Amino acid sequence: MAKKVEAPDKKxxxxxxxxxxxxxLHPESMAVIGGREITVREYGFVEAARxxxxxxxxxxxxxxxFGDASVIPSxxxxxxxxxxxxxxxxxxxxxxxDEDKDWISGLSYRDGEQLQLLWWQVNGHFFIERLMRKAAxxxxxxxxxxxxxxxxxxxxxxxEPPPTSGDTPSGS
Numbered sequence: 341m342a343k344k345v346e347a348p349d350k351k352x353x354x355x356x357x358x359x360x361x362x363x364x365l366h367p368e369s370m371a372v373i374g375g376r377e378i379t380v381r382e383y384g385f386v387e388a389a390r391x392x393x394x395x396x397x398x399x400x401x402x403x404x405x406f407g408d409a410s411v412i413p414s415x416x417x418x419x420x421x422x423x424x425x426x427x428x429x430x431x432x433x434x435x436x437x438d439e440d441k442d443w444i445s446g447l448s449y450r451d452g453e454q455l456q457l458l459w460w461q462v463n464g465h466f467f468i469e470r471l472m473r474k475a476a477x478x479x480x481x482x483x484x485x486x487x488x489x490x491x492x493x494x495x496x497x498x499x500e501p502p503p504t505s506g507d508t509p510s511g512s
Contacts, residue, residue, distance in 0.1 A: 367381075367382055367462060368380065368381045368382075368462065369458050369461060369462050371454065371455075371458055373447065373451045373454055373455050373458075374443070374446075374447050374448070374451045374455075376439075378437050378439065378455065378458075379437065379438075380433075380436050380437050380455075380458050380459050380461075380462045380463075381436055381437075381462065382436070382462055382463055382466065383435065383436065383463060383466060387435065388466070391431070391432060391435055394428040394431045394432050395428075395432070395467070395470065397425045397428050398421065398422070398425050398428060398429070398432075398467055399467060399470045399471055399474060401421035401424060401425055402418065402421055402467060402468075402471050403471055403474055403475070404421075405417045405418065405420075405421055406471060406475075418460075422456065422460075429456070430444060430445065432459070432463070433455060433456065433459045436459055436462065436463055437455070437459070
């Protein structure tokens, strides 16, 4: 059976099916929500710095949910963090969509959920990366602090207390 082979692309022309460089650098997702076509985009570097006071409470909440990351929390646990920080989430979604906070606040439950999920799909990795940096910094701080000092224990199977300086023989 023969296969159709496409002619090679001209030098410098993007290949068919190849990801768009701009989409890789700034991925976006679009959906019709509340009767509007909404585009959700990733935060830029400076924009994230300006939004930091709204980002930190989410990272702290996620840190409590993820703990030591030995177990991946459910989406419900993440949703609880988002709900408990809804004022910050509202600011962050408005920034990622260039939509008015009042318009977002007026969405139906279903449309609001759809918008929040779309926002998390585009920007969730941003929060997870911040969370991973926080966890790494905490691990580093613990390792630099070294082991905590503890009292020496008595030998195995003995009820005797550890020796004190008064129990050592004098040099006379």
